[in-house]
Amino acid sequence: MRRHLSLVLVLFFGPVSGQSVSWLLGDAVDYEFNPGMPRHALAADQDHLVEMRSVGIAFNYSDATYGTIALDLRDPATGAVGSSCILGDSVAVKAVVIGPDGVAYFTGRFLGGGMELCDGSVVAGVNGGPFTENHFLLAWDLNNGGVLWIRNLSLTHAMAEDVASIAVDPDGRLWYLLRHFTDALVIQVDDEGNDVVERSIDGLRHLGTLSFDPWGGLYVSGSCENGTLSFGGGNFPVMSDEGYNMFVLRFKPDGTAGFAQFAEDITFQDPTVVATNDGHAYLAGSIFIGTEWGGLPVGGAIWGSNIFIARMDSSGTFEWTLGPELVPGQILGDVDRARGPCIDVDGSGSVYFLGMCRGLVEWGNGVTSGTGGTIDRNLTLLAVDASGQPQWAMSSGTTTWSVTSQGLTVADDGTSVHFMAHLADPLTMGGFTAGTVGQQSAITGRISLLPTGIGLEDGPSVLMCWPTPSTDVLNVEWPGAERVPAEILTTMGQVVRSATLSPGVNRIDVSDFPSGVYLLRTSQGELVRIVVD
Structure with a gap:
């Protein structure tokens, strides 16, 4: 048993x-x-940690701070900076992603006539005054610290109000999520930053993020008013009491509509969506009232704000x-x-x-x-x-x-x-x-x-603990043939109890432990999670 x-x-x-x-x-x-105004962004892969951070802020305009920003390449193990590229002098941070072959992509805004790059060159702005916003994409070679290409998106997308998110698809191609007032474009670029594929979303207000699953399905999150959200040839009506709605949608790999799901709030939100390696997706964000996703409830805020995390499959069914x-x-x-x-x-x-x-x-x-x-x-x-x-x-x-x-x-x-x-x-x-x-x-x-996950394939060598939660005594069955030292640690790594496990069932007194989650670790590397109530 x-x-x-x-x-x-x-x-x-x-x-x-x-x-x-x-x-x-x-x-x-x-x-x-x-x-609460400055913005920073980061991305990492196995070999790189890349930041887009504000260095000096000259002024606020609209919902952003503008000034000098740094693109930093750090060692992910130590945090040491390997190379930097400074952009100035009226630039705002938005997002960064790392693609294959050691290329990082950045998006943000700059004001006025131009943006100066780290090599001294200047990217021209669109015609307008000193507060005309320009949205840009930049590709940075992490192998040599050089800028591969940069593009002022406002030259071709004059009505753009925001580039909300960027992502790399399973084939290593860069996509960006661009918002106009009530519609958006999801655009793929080639190796030189030129638009090559375009998908549209109509009937929205705010955008969150975009994320690809391994098969090329594309998730997008955001918010909209009551009405109809249209994308990929499909129309998805939404109606709520307050008229403020969050959404998450999925384009199928061929660009046609998969699903759209909605949840009500009392203001427009920009939730985050991230796809998993098995084709599921997680959605998370802020809420101010009790709501539900796919019929599953999330409690509202008693004090100020609240958050939700939800998991769905590729058909839009929330788990x-x-x-x-x-x-x-x-x-x-x-x-x-x-x-x-x-x-x-x-x-x-x-x-x-x-x-x-x-x-x-x-x-x-x-x-x-x-x-x-x-x-x-x-x-x-x-x-x-x-x-x-x-x-x-x-x-x-x-x-x-x-x-x-x-x-x-x-x-x-x-x-x-x-x-x-x-x-x-x-x-x-x-x-x-x-x-x-x-x-x-x-x-x-x-x-x-x-x-510390322990799978069933470990068979009889699995370290077993019961009951869970424990209140007074924790039973630990050690399947080894020899006595072995063990420790109980907090999730912060603090050792709170040392013991020696004998073959068979051992009893450890946890009656004086504060309620919470702990880790039982043996000197041979076995590790199991326990809960004390």
Whole structure:
């Protein structure tokens, strides 16, 4: 019976991880006003970590800050900068993605007559005044630090209001998501940045992101009013009480319409969508009222805002939704999302969320974010497995209101998460501190993850623990032939109990443990997740 229970738990919990902060770095930003305005972006692959960050901000215009920005290539293991390209002098950050063969692509805006590149050349702007916005794409060769090409999209798309997102398809081709007022174009470019394929979406207000599945299916997220959302030859009516609707849609690989799903809110949102390696997709974003995706509910906000995470298949059927657990009549805390893409996925289908929380946020399964102090603000990272079970959360030390999470990127093998934040005070996380009091900074960090999933193929060698949750005594069955040292750690990596496991069933007293998620690790590398209630 115990073996059957343990095997079921392995399937239910899936891969879990031990986490530790590898490094935390800060770069000064010359700006003295609202620290919630600046924008930074990042992307990573196995060999590269690339940033697009604000260096000095001259002024705010519309919803963006404009000034000098840096394109940085960092070592993903250490954070050391290998090369940089400075763009000036009135440039705004938007998004970055890494394609094959070591090429990174960037998109953003610049104002006025031109944008100066790191080699001293100038990209001309469209005819207009000093506050005429120009939207650009730039390809940067990470192998030699040179700009391969740059294109002012506003020269050919004069009505463009935003380039919301960029992505690389399974064949390594770059696509960008361009918004006019109530319609959008999804455009593929060739190796020199020229438009070659164009798909349209009509009837929208805001855009989130775009993401490709392995077969070339294309997911797009955003928001729209009541009416009809049209794309790929299909028309999808939407009607809600308030008239503010989020959407997620999918183009089939041939460019025809697959599905569109909608959820109501009380304002226009820009949720993040990310496809997985098996063709599913995750959707996440902010909400202000209780809503539902595909008939699955998400609770509203008791205090300020709330967030949701949802998983769907390629037909648009939602498998689960997740949000903070709400206690009627109690205000424990709340959470908001990163300004940029707020989720990313690893190759096993686990999803990771980045945001800021106040107070205490309970995700379920014994996983929490924050400190419990109602005025405390913490940067928080949440990991959720493919079945919708929260696995762990990591929070920074308490910060002030002047910290904004920016975005994250997750290694495909699930071994690391890189993230960015903007702040006007120091940020402490996992024993590291970055930033200076009174100085605004762009913060970049790496969290190393130790994959701890234990599959059924391990057979009788699987380390088994029960019951879960445990309250007083944890039973641990060690299938080895020899005694082995073991440790119980918090999800922050702190050792809270040492023991020696003998062959057979061992009993470990956990009655004095605070409620939460822990990791049991043997000296031979076996690792299993436990919950104490």
